[in-house]
Amino acid sequence: MNKSSKFFRRNIRDYGMFIALAVIFILFTSLTGGTFISPNNISNLINQTGYIAVLAAGMTLVIIIRHIDLSVGFLSGFLGAVVAILMTNYNIPAIPAIIIILAFGGVIGLIFGFLVAKVGIPSFVVTLAGMISFHGLLLFATQAGGTINITDHFFNEIGNGFIPSFGRIAGLTTSTLMIGLIGILLFIYFQIKERNIKKQYNFEVSPIAFFFAKLVFVSAMITALILVLAVNSGISWTLVIVVAVIFVFSTVLNKTALGRHIYGIGGNPEAAELSGISVVKVTIYVFVIMEVLTALAGILFASRMQSASPTGGTGFELLAIAGAFIGGCSASGGVGTVTGSLIGALVMASLTNGMDLMGLGSSVQYMIQGLILVLAVVFDIMTRKSRLNS
Amino acid sequence: MGNIDYILEMDNIGKEFPGVKALDGVNFKVKRGEIHCLVGENGAGKSTLMKILSGVYPAGTFSGKIILNSSEQHFNNVSDSERAGIAIIYQELALIPELTIYENVFFGHELKKGQFIDWNETIVQAKEMLKRIRVNINPETKIKDVGVGVQQLVEIGKSLSKKVKILILDEPTAALSEVDCDNLFQILRDLKEQGVTCIMISHKLREVISIADTITVLRDGKTIISIDATERKVGEGEIIKHMVGREIEDIYPKRKDIKVGDVCFELKNWTAFDPSKGRKILHNIDFYVRQGEIVGIAGLMGAGRTEMALSIFGNTKHYDIQGALYVNGAKKFLNSPKKAIEEKIAYVTEDRKGNGLVLIQDIKFNTTLANLKRLLKGFFINQHEEVNLAKKFFKEVGIKAHSIEQSVGTLSGGNQQKVSLAKWLFSAPKLLILDEPTRGIDVGAKFEIYTVMNELVKRGVSIIMISSELPEILGMSDRIFVMADGTITGILDAKDATEEKIMEMATA
Ligand SMILES: Nc1ncnc2c1ncn2[C@@H]1O[C@H](COP(=O)(O)OP(=O)(O)OP(=O)(O)O)[C@@H](O)[C@H]1O
Ligand SMILES: [Mg+2]
Numbered sequence: 001m002n003k004s005s006k007f008f009r010r011n012i013r014d015y016g017m018f019i020a021l022a023v024i025f026i027l028f029t030s031l032t033g034g035t036f037i038s039p040n041n042i043s044n045l046i047n048q049t050g051y052i053a054v055l056a057a058g059m060t061l062v063i064i065i066r067h068i069d070l071s072v073g074f075l076s077g078f079l080g081a082v083v084a085i086l087m088t089n090y091n092i093p094a095i096p097a098i099i100i101i102l103a104f105g106g107v108i109g110l111i112f113g114f115l116v117a118k119v120g121i122p123s124f125v126v127t128l129a130g131m132i133s134f135h136g137l138l139l140f141a142t143q144a145g146g147t148i149n150i151t152d153h154f155f156n157e158i159g160n161g162f163i164p165s166f167g168r169i170a171g172l173t174t175s176t177l178m179i180g181l182i183g184i185l186l187f188i189y190f191q192i193k194e195r196n197i198k199k200q201y202n203f204e205v206s207p208i209a210f211f212f213a214k215l216v217f218v219s220a221m222i223t224a225l226i227l228v229l230a231v232n233s234g235i236s237w238t239l240v241i242v243v244a245v246i247f248v249f250s251t252v253l254n255k256t257a258l259g260r261h262i263y264g265i266g267g268n269p270e271a272a273e274l275s276g277i278s279v280v281k282v283t284i285y286v287f288v289i290m291e292v293l294t295a296l297a298g299i300l301f302a303s304r305m306q307s308a309s310p311t312g313g314t315g316f317e318l319l320a321i322a323g324a325f326i327g328g329c330s331a332s333g334g335v336g337t338v339t340g341s342l343i344g345a346l347v348m349a350s351l352t353n354g355m356d357l358m359g360l361g362s363s364v365q366y367m368i369q370g371l372i373l374v375l376a377v378v379f380d381i382m383t384r385k386s387r388l389n390s
Numbered sequence: 391m392g393n394i395d396y397i398l399e400m401d402n403i404g405k406e407f408p409g410v411k412a413l414d415g416v417n418f419k420v421k422r423g424e425i426h427c428l429v430g431e432n433g434a435g436k437s438t439l440m441k442i443l444s445g446v447y448p449a450g451t452f453s454g455k456i457i458l459n460s461s462e463q464h465f466n467n468v469s470d471s472e473r474a475g476i477a478i479i480y481q482e483l484a485l486i487p488e489l490t491i492y493e494n495v496f497f498g499h500e501l502k503k504g505q506f507i508d509w510n511e512t513i514v515q516a517k518e519m520l521k522r523i524r525v526n527i528n529p530e531t532k533i534k535d536v537g538v539g540v541q542q543l544v545e546i547g548k549s550l551s552k553k554v555k556i557l558i559l560d561e562p563t564a565a566l567s568e569v570d571c572d573n574l575f576q577i578l579r580d581l582k583e584q585g586v587t588c589i590m591i592s593h594k595l596r597e598v599i600s601i602a603d604t605i606t607v608l609r610d611g612k613t614i615i616s617i618d619a620t621e622r623k624v625g626e627g628e629i630i631k632h633m634v635g636r637e638i639e640d641i642y643p644k645r646k647d648i649k650v651g652d653v654c655f656e657l658k659n660w661t662a663f664d665p666s667k668g669r670k671i672l673h674n675i676d677f678y679v680r681q682g683e684i685v686g687i688a689g690l691m692g693a694g695r696t697e698m699a700l701s702i703f704g705n706t707k708h709y710d711i712q713g714a715l716y717v718n719g720a721k722k723f724l725n726s727p728k729k730a731i732e733e734k735i736a737y738v739t740e741d742r743k744g745n746g747l748v749l750i751q752d753i754k755f756n757t758t759l760a761n762l763k764r765l766l767k768g769f770f771i772n773q774h775e776e777v778n779l780a781k782k783f784f785k786e787v788g789i790k791a792h793s794i795e796q797s798v799g800t801l802s803g804g805n806q807q808k809v810s811l812a813k814w815l816f817s818a819p820k821l822l823i824l825d826e827p828t829r830g831i832d833v834g835a836k837f838e839i840y841t842v843m844n845e846l847v848k849r850g851v852s853i854i855m856i857s858s859e860l861p862e863i864l865g866m867s868d869r870i871f872v873m874a875d876g877t878i879t880g881i882l883d884a885k886d887a888t889e890e891k892i893m894e895m896a897t898a
Contacts (some may be wrong), residue, residue, distance in 0.1 A: 200824065263755070270743075271739075278726065
């Protein structure tokens, strides 16, 4: 018992986010008389989280290597407008338009990375300049008619559509149930496998009771989510894209040399350089990844709105940065995980969604979001300290 | 016995970190006005004990009592201990490079006239302080423009300005030249006259013997012995025996059947210009290393030894270089550490915390960082292989930690140094450049590192060892290059070398 309470205290940071998320869910569910947790709203919430989560994933990499990107909000808005123009004014089909936009994002990332890493301008300044210019470009692009409506069905499906259902079992979509089941089994399998490997190497593992609690808890959460989704139309394409992005970048960070290099540079750039890692190259890669993901977020948002508007992307950068910090990224670099940032993004999106449902004005919303961000970081610092002293 | 005047008694101190008992019932008594040296192996718990005394680890996070001037103390933070007259100077200096000496000295407790800082008074007092620490420098000089030796003294001056009664120095001399060390010790003796009590941690036993009134030895978190050094002369051997629990015959293990091969690395007419300093830092260096030999590079602080290593190892400081570099007879341009690593060169830096290790990551991460290629299976790192190899090198260099997953920042200095070594052994080098390889390391660990070096040269690796410790240079090298002012002032064969000869060349 003593051992597990010690373990819990040392790892409270990792569980803290989930606890916070659970509190938010319970709170809003009761405050909105259950609307918050209704199948419709959850489905909505996921699609709202989508573009923020994608941005937060990229932001995680940027923050780990001790940089920041303020431009992602307006850049995603601008690229959303460009994709809309490509499709409506130039009649380019959706898929080529999407590819062009992703590549466009990559080129901007290349320029940012070059300015930051090679020329040596602080990322804060480079991306602040980017933020201002992209805001201008967004206004310019949408100048003609204000809002550009997108009529391409395929494109609009990305942000609003669902995977094929293959019929229903007891009123629930079959494909979603199957995927949920497979997901839970895979989760349990990999957790057990990882634990066994750790044990084999005599590394510290969570106490067995804890481990089971975690398995049961996460499986229950997935089940609940799946059931809620399956009542309606099932798993959305946005969710598929988000899961894919999170999976890819988690893998990059944990299992590839690039990931190690990113953590190494974040922890000590000089040591990384002397270890044969090219800080310039890795920084450029990270900005390219960030801006491609920003393009993806722009596509998701435009698709969801079925249009591009002059206000598209406003404030996304703040939600993404806040999400990353709530998710455990450290402002001094070297620390952070993509899954953490996903949870952080979900916290921020849930706040927005819940408060929208309650009909709170944006003034109150901003105040509360700011407060939550500070609280999250305070909590982070406190738990880190107690971890050092315990 | 009961009438000895102790200013400080630490009674039955215990401190645990997750997985390690750093201190286990330590008793530590310091007499008023003495210089008390604390020695022990890396990880023995010296720094931890001093952090407890100075309030870094607050009351309640450890067991036992701190009794200062016969009254028990409960420090909740560093300012509490400062108020009680305790000041600690860490090995990593806490000065602000961009500020002047006088600004640094009064940083945090500025002299004020009304609401504003009284700069004139500050400068006057800073001047007085500099006199007290025998530094003849304008207090308006910026900290970044003075050497480490002076910085160290300014740190002491800073604590003097806070009316310190007990001054703690954690390895103050590790990065100092001999001259600076002598200065420092002179100041400590001055302070002693003025009634300040000093506690000094050091791994340099020679200086411990020369300055200590009392020597306390810690081993594995326990007090082994407190020796009164005022009554009789204490020998190095005696201290070592208490520190490691056994006798070490010869600190520099002998190599048998040395097989030196052909020249494998050479510099010809190597000259480097540092654009940031606007001057040449290396002049016309001709230098070579043969396979399987240890070449020592001796010299004073600032002789250009580290600069030479950096200029070879990928030139990260972007010097303008003239001259040629040959690896196995072929001319190479190594313009990034990556290229140097590809040529099987490795460089263990002198500043392991600054540019050697990623402190927030664990031992495994650091061990493999410089050569992840060795672990790649397609796109992915083979984590199974990684753990096995990290463990192998962990054992090979003898790191003491609870697992390869312990973060490097929580290791003692000596163990951090061993991690640096493991990291570069993992890159399987043919030429290993060691910059101050045993700085801040205890005798036992030194011996282990020397043994590893001997093992490496036996396998045909060549080693360049930069060191400021002459006994080490003499004890380990096959050939010795002496540097001064960015150029080579002498080459000696190990057989003919003596400390005097080297010093003569180093000051030429
Ligand atoms: N924050 C920490 N977390 C975990 N273990 C720690 C921490 N700080 C110190 N230790 C451990 O406590 C022990 C004592 O460390 P300490 O730094 O006091 O040694 P030391 O005698 O000062 O060694 P050195 O001569 O190398 O500086 C070591 O085993 C070290 O790994
Ligand atoms: Mg220490």
